[in-house]
Amino acid sequence: MSALRAAAGAASGTAGAAGGPPPADDPRVALLTTQLKKVRYRADALIDVLHAVQDIYGYLSPEVLTTVADALQLPPSRVLGVATFYHLFSFEARGDHTCTVCTGTACFVKGADALMAGVTEAYGVAQGATREDGSLSLLEARCIGSCGLAPVALIDGAVVAKATPDALIAAIRTAMEASESAEDAVREAAAGEGGAA
Amino acid sequence: MSGGVDLFDLAQKEREEQAVYRRTVLCCGSTACLSGGAQATQDAIRDVVAEKGLEQDVRLVATGCMGLCSRGPLVKVRSRGEDDVLYADVDADAGRRIAEQHLAAGQPVEERTLSLEHPFFARQVRVVLENMGEIDPNRIEDYIAHGGYRALRDAVSTMTPAGVIDVVQRSGLRGRGGGGYPAGSKWKLLNEAKSDQKTVIANGDEGDPGAYMDRTVMEDDPHRVLEGMAIAAYATGAIKGYIYVRAEYPVAVRRLEQAIRQAKRHKLLGKNLFGTDFSFDVEIRIGAGAFVCGEETALMASIMGQRGTPVLRPPYPTERGLWGHPSMINNVETLANVPTIMRRGADWFANIGTETSRGTKVFALAGKLENTGLIEVPMGITLREIIEEIGGGVAGAKAFKAAQTGGPSGGCIPLKHIDTPMDYDSLLALGSIMGSGGLIVMDEDVAMPDVARFFMRFCMDESCGKCLPCRAGTYEMYELLDALVTGRGTAATLVRLETLCEVVRTNSLCGLGQTAPNPVLSTLHYFRPEYEALLVPDGAHLAGLPGAHVAAAAESASAFADGSERSA
Ligand SMILES: Cc1cc2nc3c(=O)[nH]c(=O)nc-3n(C[C@H](O)[C@H](O)[C@H](O)COP(=O)(O)O)c2cc1C
Ligand code: FES
Numbered sequence: 001m002s003a004l005r006a007a008a009g010a011a012s013g014t015a016g017a018a019g020g021p022p023p024a025d026d027p028r029v030a031l032l033t034t035q036l037k038k039v040r041y042r043a044d045a046l047i048d049v050l051h052a053v054q055d056i057y058g059y060l061s062p063e064v065l066t067t068v069a070d071a072l073q074l075p076p077s078r079v080l081g082v083a084t085f086y087h088l089f090s091f092e093a094r095g096d097h098t099c100t101v102c103t104g105t106a107c108f109v110k111g112a113d114a115l116m117a118g119v120t121e122a123y124g125v126a127q128g129a130t131r132e133d134g135s136l137s138l139l140e141a142r143c144i145g146s147c148g149l150a151p152v153a154l155i156d157g158a159v160v161a162k163a164t165p166d167a168l169i170a171a172i173r174t175a176m177e178a179s180e181s182a183e184d185a186v187r188e189a190a191a192g193e194g195g196a197a
Numbered sequence: 198m199s200g201g202v203d204l205f206d207l208a209q210k211e212r213e214e215q216a217v218y219r220r221t222v223l224c225c226g227s228t229a230c231l232s233g234g235a236q237a238t239q240d241a242i243r244d245v246v247a248e249k250g251l252e253q254d255v256r257l258v259a260t261g262c263m264g265l266c267s268r269g270p271l272v273k274v275r276s277r278g279e280d281d282v283l284y285a286d287v288d289a290d291a292g293r294r295i296a297e298q299h300l301a302a303g304q305p306v307e308e309r310t311l312s313l314e315h316p317f318f319a320r321q322v323r324v325v326l327e328n329m330g331e332i333d334p335n336r337i338e339d340y341i342a343h344g345g346y347r348a349l350r351d352a353v354s355t356m357t358p359a360g361v362i363d364v365v366q367r368s369g370l371r372g373r374g375g376g377g378y379p380a381g382s383k384w385k386l387l388n389e390a391k392s393d394q395k396t397v398i399a400n401g402d403e404g405d406p407g408a409y410m411d412r413t414v415m416e417d418d419p420h421r422v423l424e425g426m427a428i429a430a431y432a433t434g435a436i437k438g439y440i441y442v443r444a445e446y447p448v449a450v451r452r453l454e455q456a457i458r459q460a461k462r463h464k465l466l467g468k469n470l471f472g473t474d475f476s477f478d479v480e481i482r483i484g485a486g487a488f489v490c491g492e493e494t495a496l497m498a499s500i501m502g503q504r505g506t507p508v509l510r511p512p513y514p515t516e517r518g519l520w521g522h523p524s525m526i527n528n529v530e531t532l533a534n535v536p537t538i539m540r541r542g543a544d545w546f547a548n549i550g551t552e553t554s555r556g557t558k559v560f561a562l563a564g565k566l567e568n569t570g571l572i573e574v575p576m577g578i579t580l581r582e583i584i585e586e587i588g589g590g591v592a593g594a595k596a597f598k599a600a601q602t603g604g605p606s607g608g609c610i611p612l613k614h615i616d617t618p619m620d621y622d623s624l625l626a627l628g629s630i631m632g633s634g635g636l637i638v639m640d641e642d643v644a645m646p647d648v649a650r651f652f653m654r655f656c657m658d659e660s661c662g663k664c665l666p667c668r669a670g671t672y673e674m675y676e677l678l679d680a681l682v683t684g685r686g687t688a689a690t691l692v693r694l695e696t697l698c699e700v701v702r703t704n705s706l707c708g709l710g711q712t713a714p715n716p717v718l719s720t721l722h723y724f725r726p727e728y729e730a731l732l733v734p735d736g737a738h739l740a741g742l743p744g745a746h747v748a749a750a751a752e753s754a755s756a757f758a759d760g761s762e763r764s765a
Binding site: 042043044045046047048050051081082085086087088089103104105106107108109110141142143144145146147148149150152158159160161 | 228229231232233266267269403405406407408409412413444445446482483484485486487488499500501502503504505506561562563564565569570571601604635637639643648651652655658661
């Protein structure tokens with residue numbers, strides 16, 4: 001899902017190194033244009049396009065929604081109306097990491113509430129919200145189709161099966177630490193390059 | 198065979214290639230087992246096979262779901278001239294041992310095996326899931342080698358559309374999406390509609406939160422869905438098909454996209470199939486998280502890129518569907534039955550199941566059971582057989598309390614009805630529904646008013662907001678249930694709740710609202726004392742009680758919608 005975003009990130013990284021791109025060179029615009037061309041600017045592909053926008057930008061901003069409306073020749077009200085109807089579309093940036101607790105029936109019966117409460121307490125983040133420092137969003141999903149392994153949660157899209165609150169909290173910590181050390185590595189590498197130059 | 202591929206050639210070639218190997222290792226590579234570490238298991242087995250130089254001897258296949266998800270990762274070893282050996286809980290270490298002992302030295306690792314005579318497997322009858330755990334869902338050749346696309350070829354090149362519909366009608370196949378409408382009759386309606394722009398739609402929205410039958414079929418046997426759709430299209434005169442998949446199933450989307458590409462390449466989709474005039478193409482549409490989009494008119498709105506709000510029927514989709522042209526919606530599992538029915542005949546299928554519910558049903562067996570996973574059983578099997586034999590009984594020495602079928606639109610079946618046969622009519626008589634196949638078992642620890650509140654919260658969140666009885670009614674019912682569960686409810690609360698159930702049930706526009714009260718009504722019916730135990734005496738807190746506007750809501754609701762119809 002986030003492959004597109006990663007590609008955009010990588011591309012913008014290069015562009016940035018080349019000296020800061022003017023906004024029109026935002027690589028995400030090109031990605032979105034590719035998607036729009038792929039659906040041949042058909043208005044009935046609106047939902048597909050909104051998925052692509054969320055993939056590329058991480059969320060739906062008013063500006064991009066206006067762009068989409070123009071491109072598909074739809075009234076902005078129609079685009080916003082459709083976007084707000086469906087639960088999967090988000091209008092705010094998500095945290096660096098997401099923890100999605102399944103609250104489908106199988107997981108409910110096996111204690112999804114305790115998972116949700118555990119994460120809320122350990123990380124001080126309410127259900128459906130993002131931590132103030134932007135490090136973690138806590139979301140809910142209605143059945144991800146792994147009911148045989150209930151209760152389940154997703155951390156950045158990876159399934160944690162037969163989860164307990166403690167295991168889930170630990171897995172979130174691992175994910176957060178992994179990205180921290182990755183960032184450290186990037187910073188060190190950057191510093192190394194700087195030194196070489 | 199004129200035009201296109203010769204399937205027999207392809208199937209023969211594939212079978213010969215597979216037969217070269219002395220052993221085949223079928224590793225469950227479905228989503229559930231993958232989240233349990235199946236990739237590491239496969240890698241470990243592959244490494245040992247390479248180390249020992251067994252590549253010429255052993256074929257490794259990542260298959261679809263083998264069913265017993267709670268004991269995954271599952272691995273099956275098939276050796277020439279020997280019985281299959283099934284292994285459960287195969288982590289990477291166990292995988293390595295199996296490779297070293299069984300694959301290299303021919304010695305099964307006894308302590309990890311699970312008998313295929315185990316009731317979990319022995320009690321099942323596989324029609325829809327016949328290829329699960331047998332084929333590689335990424336390869337069309339494997340599907341064809343297992344008899345795939347033969348039914349389509351025979352239908353298109355040797356049968357009339359009316360002949361195909363006749364087979365489906367005689368088979369007694371009913372819709373597996375919940376309503377149970379006879380599939381053949383629906384096909385006939387579309388066949389009789391006059392238009393050259395007809396479409397068939399596979400409903401893969403699978404909204405019931407706690408079910409994954411359709412996901413598994415789409416992910417692990419995607420060609421079966423395409424073949425079923427193509428046969429439906431030939432029988433009805435449709436030129437185009439859509440599969441509507443919920444966005445929560447990205448793997449299903451990828452597998453279906455790949456399957457469509459493969460089918461096109463082999464000229465099993467596209468123009469002039471099998472050298473005839475019949476042309477058919479399939480497109481995928483992805484949902485975006487809205488339960489109501491499983492309802493057929495809402496689903497069509499969503500395919501057209503609009504808000505997924507339902508409209509009143511009639512006109513039915515077969516009269517007025519996508520872009521105004523006649524369309525037909527079938528559930529994924531309904532369509533997945535079709536290739537096998539065509540191949541093995543209507544009589545064969547009609548012999549499975551009961552008088553009014555023919556064939557099998559796939560259930561996602563979940564909740565507090567020893568064995569959870571995906572099962573396919575003949576209709577008419579009793580709930581007790583499913584729970585005690587297939588499910589291995591309630592986990593942890595607890596007592597069975599109830600099983601929920603039909604998800605948020607369904608109801609519960611208590612212990613005293615555990616010997617009920619699972620068929621459309623018996624479940625309706627108990628105040629539940631067959632539903633799409635979610636079967637969730639609850640033990641004595643689960644409080645039924647909690648369950649009712651859980652489902653009502655779901656319906657409240659998912660109500661599309663178009664009609665008042667559902668929009669306001671689900672909200673009020675949720676508040677009333679919440680008051681009860683949190684010790685703020687009085688006898689009057691319960692009365693209000695029951696009144697409101699009736700109003701919402703009879704006045705809502707679509708099936709979502711019409712069935713939203715079901716979990717409340719059925720838990721009230723069977724577990725009323727649990728609700729009564731929650732009641733507090735009339736008191737000062739009554740004034741602030743939610744539901745004070747219920748009477749008003751009820752009145753305006755009755756005034757609002759008269760001509761509404763019951764669910765499909
Ligand atoms: C609120 C609501 C949700 C539904 N969700 C689904 C669903 O997820 N999958 C499905 O196949 N049918 C669903 N249905 C039933 C469909 O409207 C339709 O009857 C069905 O797809 C027809 O296919 P069938 O005849 O093969 O069962 C739903 C109905 C309602 C009212
Ligand atoms: S209910 Fe949680 S995965 Fe299905």
